[in-house]
Amino acid sequence: MMNNGMDNQPPQPHPGGPTGENSPENPPENPQPPNENIAANPVVPSSTHGAPASGPVPPVPPGNVQPGPMATANVPPGVAPPAGPPAATKPSGWKLLAGALVIALLAGGVGGAIGYFMADRTEVVASPSMTVSDDTIAAVAADVSPSVVAIVSGSGEGSGVIYSDEGYIITNNHVVAGADSVTVRFSDGRTDEAVVVGADPSQDLAVIQVENTSDLQPIRIGDSSGIQVGDLVLAIGSPLGLEGTVTSGIVSALDRAISVGGDAPQGPAGATTLEGLIQTDAAINMGNSGGALVNGNGELVGVNTAIASTEHGSIGLGFAIPSETAADVASQIIETGSVEQPYMGVAVADVEDGAMVLRVDPEGPAAEAGLEPGDIIVAIDGEDILRGSDVRTYVSGTEPGQSVEVTYVRDGDTGTLRIDIAAQQAGN
Incomplete structure (x- = not known):
C-alpha cells in the first residue's frame, strides 16, 4: 500500500473544481516532483522529526505545476526524468510516463505538486480474462451502490465506502x-x-463516522490478495459530483508504486510513495477518491x-489501495x-540488484545499527532485495521490536548488521 521526505505522505489532487487562490490562473512557482522510492513503512521525513536526514539525494528537474482547488500537475512534454543515484550504479524500475502523464489524486478541492513517475512492477494486459454480461455488471452495481457515499469537506469533494453499521466510513x-x-x-439522498x-x-x-447509523449497508470486504490481472472490476463513486457513478474495467496490473507529492494545504510537503497498488482501466475521475x-x-x-x-480526466490508468x-x-x-507501523528509518532508490540507501533518519533504528547513505541493501534475513519496494514490503511484514539481519554492500565490500524494527504512529 499504501508518506514524504522519508515518510509516505498522501498524493495530491487533480484539478477540476472551482477556481481559487491556487487555480490554474494563479499557479505556484517551480514546484518539483519527487524522485525517490520510499522504502520503510513509512520512512520518517526529517521535517517531522526535527533533525535533518543525511545522505545523497538525486536532483529533480523543475516542474510546471498548475494546481487549483481541485489541483493537478501538468508536467510539460519533454521533461527529463530525475537523475538517478551516483554514476557507479544503474537505476532501474522507474520510467517516465509517456505523453507527460501525471499522477493525480481524485478528490476535488486541494492543490499540490504531483509526481510523475511510476514503478514498473507488472505487465499491463489489454483484454479481460473472462466475458462478463451487462446483467452481471448491473446486478453488482445495484448491490454495491448503497454502500458508497459522497463526501463534501473543506478540502473538496470525494467518495467513501461504508465500513460498518456503526457509522464508520x-x-x-486527502479527501478530509x-x-x-x-x-x-x-445513495438514497440522505x-x-x-x-x-x-x-x-x-x-x-482515513476513517470518518456519521451520527445517524440507521439503514446503513456496510460494504463486503473482499480478498485483494486473490485478484488477478484481467479480473473484472467496477469503480463506484462521485466523480465531478455525479454521485453513484459506476464504470467497469479490468485489473490491468498489480503491485504498482506511484510517486506523488507537493505542498497542498491539507498535508505535509514532500514526496510520497504509495506502493502495492492495484491498477485498473475502469474510468475513474476527480471525485472518485475514497470510492x-x-x-x-x-x-x-x-x-x-x-x-x-495527460488532462483532467481518466485515460484508463487508475490506481486503488488494496482492500486488505x-x-x-x-x-x-x-x-x-x-x-x-513497523519502521526502519531509511529512504531508498532502485539500483541494479538492490536498493541504495539515499537517506537515513539520524534518530531511527537503521542509523543506530550503522547503516549509511550510499549502502546498497541486497538482502534482509537472507531474502534477496532486488529493488526499493522489496525493502518496504519486508519491513511492513515485521513487528515492532523484531530484529532483522540486513546484508549490504559498501564500497565494494559486503557486510551484515542487525536492525531492531521500531514502531511509528501515523499522524491523525
Whole structure:
C-alpha cells in the first residue's frame, strides 16, 4: 500500500473544481516532483522529526505545476526524468510516463505538486480474462451502490465506502485532511455530518463516522490478495459530483508504486510513495477518491486514490489501495485512533540488484545499527532485495521490536548488521 521526505505522505489532487487562490490562473512557482522510492513503512521525513536526514539525494528537474482547488500537475512534454543515484550504479524500475502523464489524486478541492513517475512492477494486459454480461455488471452495481457515499469537506469533494453499521466510513486522507466539517451524502439522498476519527497519511487512508447509523449497508470486504490481472472490476463513486457513478474495467496490473507529492494545504510537503497498488482501466475521475473498486462478486478489493492523466480526466490508468490494507488501517484507527507501523528509518532508490540507501533518519533504528547513505541493501534475513519496494514490503511484514539481519554492500565490500524494527504512529 499504501508518506514524504522519508515518510509516505498522501498524493495530491487533480484539478477540476472551482477556481481559487491556487487555480490554474494563479499557479505556484517551480514546484518539483519527487524522485525517490520510499522504502520503510513509512520512512520518517526529517521535517517531522526535527533533525535533518543525511545522505545523497538525486536532483529533480523543475516542474510546471498548475494546481487549483481541485489541483493537478501538468508536467510539460519533454521533461527529463530525475537523475538517478551516483554514476557507479544503474537505476532501474522507474520510467517516465509517456505523453507527460501525471499522477493525480481524485478528490476535488486541494492543490499540490504531483509526481510523475511510476514503478514498473507488472505487465499491463489489454483484454479481460473472462466475458462478463451487462446483467452481471448491473446486478453488482445495484448491490454495491448503497454502500458508497459522497463526501463534501473543506478540502473538496470525494467518495467513501461504508465500513460498518456503526457509522464508520473509509475514505482517502486527502479527501478530509484539514477539514473543519465533513458532510456525507448517501445513495438514497440522505445527508449527515461526520467527524474524522483518524487517518494514516502515509497510506492516504482515513476513517470518518456519521451520527445517524440507521439503514446503513456496510460494504463486503473482499480478498485483494486473490485478484488477478484481467479480473473484472467496477469503480463506484462521485466523480465531478455525479454521485453513484459506476464504470467497469479490468485489473490491468498489480503491485504498482506511484510517486506523488507537493505542498497542498491539507498535508505535509514532500514526496510520497504509495506502493502495492492495484491498477485498473475502469474510468475513474476527480471525485472518485475514497470510492469503491469492487470485484465481480460485489466485494471491495480496492479504495480508489489516484489516476495518471495527460488532462483532467481518466485515460484508463487508475490506481486503488488494496482492500486488505484499507481494512487493516481502518480497524486500527477505530480501535486506537491511530495506526502503528513497523519502521526502519531509511529512504531508498532502485539500483541494479538492490536498493541504495539515499537517506537515513539520524534518530531511527537503521542509523543506530550503522547503516549509511550510499549502502546498497541486497538482502534482509537472507531474502534477496532486488529493488526499493522489496525493502518496504519486508519491513511492513515485521513487528515492532523484531530484529532483522540486513546484508549490504559498501564500497565494494559486503557486510551484515542487525536492525531492531521500531514502531511509528501515523499522524491523525
